[in-house]
Amino acid sequence: MLGRSADAAGADTARGPVRRLSAWLHRHAGVRLAALLAAPLFWLVVAYLGALAVLFVSALWTVNGFTGEVVRQPTLVNFRTIAADEVYRTVALRSVGVAAAVTVIDTLIALPMAFYMAKVARPRYRRWLVVAILTPLWASYLVKAYAWRVLLANGGPVDWLLGGPGSGPGYGLTATVLVLAYLWLPYMILPVYAGLERLPDSLLEASADLGARAGRTFRKVVLPVIVPSLIAGSIFTFSLSLGDYITVQIVGGKTQLIGNLVYANIGAANNLPFAAALATIPVLIMVVYLVAVRRSGALEEL
Amino acid sequence: MSAGPATPAVALRGLRKSFGAVEAVAGVDLEIADGEFFAMLGPSGSGKTTVLRMIAGFEPPTAGTVLLGGRDVTRLAPFERDVNTVFQDYALFPHLTVRQNVEYGLRVRKVGRAERRARAEEALRSVRLDGLDDRRPAALSGGQRQRVALARALVIRPKVLLLDEPLGALDLKLREQMQVELKALQREVGITFVFVTHDQEEALTMSDRVAVFENGRIAQVGSPAEVYERPASPFVAGFVGTSNLLSGDAARAILGREGTFSVRPEKIRLVGPPTAPGRGAATNAPELELPPASAEEASATGRIAEVVYAGATIRFVVDLDAGARLVVTQQNLTTSSADVAALRGTPVRLAWRAEHAVAVPDPVVPTPREKESAHAYR
Numbered sequence: 156m157l158g159r160s161a162d163a164a165g166a167d168t169a170r171g172p173v174r175r176l177s178a179w180l181h182r183h184a185g186v187r188l189a190a191l192l193a194a195p196l197f198w199l200v201v202a203y204l205g206a207l208a209v210l211f212v213s214a215l216w217t218v219n220g221f222t223g224e225v226v227r228q229p230t231l232v233n234f235r236t237i238a239a240d241e242v243y244r245t246v247a248l249r250s251v252g253v254a255a256a257v258t259v260i261d262t263l264i265a266l267p268m269a270f271y272m273a274k275v276a277r278p279r280y281r282r283w284l285v286v287a288i289l290t291p292l293w294a295s296y297l298v299k300a301y302a303w304r305v306l307l308a309n310g311g312p313v314d315w316l317l318g319g320p321g322s323g324p325g326y327g328l329t330a331t332v333l334v335l336a337y338l339w340l341p342y343m344i345l346p347v348y349a350g351l352e353r354l355p356d357s358l359l360e361a362s363a364d365l366g367a368r369a370g371r372t373f374r375k376v377v378l379p380v381i382v383p384s385l386i387a388g389s390i391f392t393f394s395l396s397l398g399d400y401i402t403v404q405i406v407g408g409k410t411q412l413i414g415n416l417v418y419a420n421i422g423a424a425n426n427l428p429f430a431a432a433l434a435t436i437p438v439l440i441m442v443v444y445l446v447a448v449r450r451s452g453a454l455e456e457l
Numbered sequence: 458m459s460a461g462p463a464t465p466a467v468a469l470r471g472l473r474k475s476f477g478a479v480e481a482v483a484g485v486d487l488e489i490a491d492g493e494f495f496a497m498l499g500p501s502g503s504g505k506t507t508v509l510r511m512i513a514g515f516e517p518p519t520a521g522t523v524l525l526g527g528r529d530v531t532r533l534a535p536f537e538r539d540v541n542t543v544f545q546d547y548a549l550f551p552h553l554t555v556r557q558n559v560e561y562g563l564r565v566r567k568v569g570r571a572e573r574r575a576r577a578e579e580a581l582r583s584v585r586l587d588g589l590d591d592r593r594p595a596a597l598s599g600g601q602r603q604r605v606a607l608a609r610a611l612v613i614r615p616k617v618l619l620l621d622e623p624l625g626a627l628d629l630k631l632r633e634q635m636q637v638e639l640k641a642l643q644r645e646v647g648i649t650f651v652f653v654t655h656d657q658e659e660a661l662t663m664s665d666r667v668a669v670f671e672n673g674r675i676a677q678v679g680s681p682a683e684v685y686e687r688p689a690s691p692f693v694a695g696f697v698g699t700s701n702l703l704s705g706d707a708a709r710a711i712l713g714r715e716g717t718f719s720v721r722p723e724k725i726r727l728v729g730p731p732t733a734p735g736r737g738a739a740t741n742a743p744e745l746e747l748p749p750a751s752a753e754e755a756s757a758t759g760r761i762a763e764v765v766y767a768g769a770t771i772r773f774v775v776d777l778d779a780g781a782r783l784v785v786t787q788q789n790l791t792t793s794s795a796d797v798a799a800l801r802g803t804p805v806r807l808a809w810r811a812e813h814a815v816a817v818p819d820p821v822v823p824t825p826r827e828k829e830s831a832h833a834y835r
């Protein structure tokens with residue numbers, strides 16, 4: 156007995172420090188987890204939560220109207236201004252409306268496209284379709300936005316297609332929604348495609364076998380199973396739209412979104428604290444959205 | 458074509474299916490009677506699943522027709538056919554509870570809430586699964602999932618139930634238990650079962666009739682006894698049981714006949730070494746108490762090449778002096794297990810009743826015309 160354990164110890168040292176370390180880690184699951192999470196946790200705390208904290212703190216500061224210097228005294232005056240002024244409420248609501256519209260449009264387009272890619276197209280073409288969806292992401296955001304500016308110009312191709320100058324949407328809110336929906340569509344298609352890919356074909360067949368037509372199978376089997384993917388996609392499209400201020404400038408005409416106000420306060424008005432206070436609005440909206448998703452229990456089903 | 462007064466529950470006529478260059482099903486004609494337990498047996502890739510999927514409506518045939526209860530359903534969608542499938546991977550809806558899974562088909566049919574509940578409960582009881590109504594499939598064992606899949610299909614009371622290797626994922630003990638239960642269930646509900654398997658024992662023990670598939674064709678249809686005792690080709694003889702063939706010179710020398718013959722291993726007896734007992738003592742082999750051969754039996758001499766101890770039985774692989782190799786299965790009565798390996802190399806005499814050497818027609822690659830008559834429903 157004794158001899159055997161001595162042998163085992165000898166084997167242990169003979170295996171070298173790396174093997175021994177990994178064996179030790181294997182036995183201490185807690186340490187292993189900590190080591191694994193250290194880097195991402197560091198990143199999350201410093202780069203992300205840190206930046207958020209700075210944002211919230213600076214939102215409580217003000218700017219001296221004469222000198223233009225930041226006054227580092229906590230006060231709620233910025234938030235009071237935002238709450239009191241109708242303009243900010245209108246812009247916030249408009250931004251949420253745009254983000255919601257973009258999300259709905261992208262969902263409606265992404266569902267059939269992803270379904271076709273994952274379940275209808277031959278496996279051999281699937282890869283090419285994924286590439287086709289991904290390729291636009293390689294082109295610069297600005298290039299695509301300006302391309303749409305050309306398309307939507309008065310007397311441009313869209314007008315021409317719809318029957319003459321002035322018949323297209325022109326620049327404005329509609330154009331903003333349209334272009335944002337175009338820009339963020341891949342971010343909705345990809346998670347939905349991944350979700351559908353994981354959905355076994357036999358589930359669709361079982362549903363048809365039990366008597367359900369395509370529509371019912373879609374509503375009762377496909378949709379519930381890919382809800383998490385839809386939520387993942389909607390978080391992308393919603394938050395990306397909510398934070399956007401460039402597309403609006405390019406095709407939005409006089410339309411203003413929260414992003415424009417933040418930008419204006421950083422640049423022209425040079426009121427960083429007020430910009431920070433404005434920037435907390437989309438953050439809060441996203442928090443509310445995520446809490447609502449969690450509360451609905453949509454993510455617990457799988 | 459149908460001899461009986463009743464129309465068959467399932468009839469396949471000239472059924473073919475090609476996937477590109479692969480001909481998965483190369484002309485299948487078959488009739489399955491109402492209330493029959495029908496097994497489709499065959500090696501991997503022989504087209505069993507494809508035939509089943511064409512009956513269910515998931516796969517459109519390249520040629521031929523599918524009739525259910527005499528009605529041509531070849532062009533109908535799965536939801537328009539009165540058949541249900543138990544999938545190999547069970548295909549339970551992961552987001553629904555056990556009860557919701559079972560009620561799915563009833564909901565589609567707009568069955569009222571109270572009746573739905575009652576029928577789902579009854580179906581779950583018939584597969585001996587109650588008390589798990591509110592679990593999700595992920596929280597069930599393989600055997601329990603299998604039962605849910607069965608209940609989900611049975612609850613709609615289809616005319617025909619299609620089962621694609623439903624027991625394939627279960628361990629041996631559970632599989633044997635489910636075989637008995639499935640058979641009892643089928644007798645109870647009286648639904649036609651079409652059962653795909655590549656396990657020959659499963660096919661023989663469970664079914665009323667078996668179709669043996671070979672390369673997208675049916676090599677033989679018949680009762681388990683017919684298929685086992687009178688295999689229609691060397692392929693069937695080999696697939697349904699151990700291939701024990703005598704042909705050519707060996708057949709001529711031993712049986713005095715031309716052709717290929719199959720002898721099932723359990724029909725053969727070991728009947729004592731032809732040489733004097735002194736030789737057995739020299740090799741230090743254990744004594745085999747062997748009965749004498751009777752005069753009317755066919756017999757052959759040979760040497761034991763391999764001994765396989767399998768618990769209840771022992772398999773002897775015997776190289777015959779006439780130049781063939783036969784497998785003999787003996788009940789484990791006479792030898793003690795420790796000794797059997799020492800029997801290797803011992804000369805033995807084999808004997809079997811003359812009628813147990815069954816002539817096996819040599820495989821003829823059937824032309825389409827020949828095939829129709831060969832596989833016609835009896």
Ligand SMILES: Nc1ncnc2c1ncn2[C@@H]1O[C@H](COP(=O)(O)OP(=O)(O)OP(=O)(O)O)[C@@H](O)[C@H]1O
Pocket residue numbers: 476479480481499500501502503504505506507508655
């Ligand atoms: N969707 C498909 N596309 C291309 N070839 C297919 C397809 N489905 C089946 N095949 C081919 O058809 C042949 C028969 O397949 P099938 O699944 O019917 O066999 P099987 O008898 O059920 O085998 P197993 O016992 O392994 O399940 C195989 O060669 C298979 O590769």
Ligand SMILES: [Mg+2]
Pocket residue numbers: 505506507
């Ligand atoms: Mg199969």
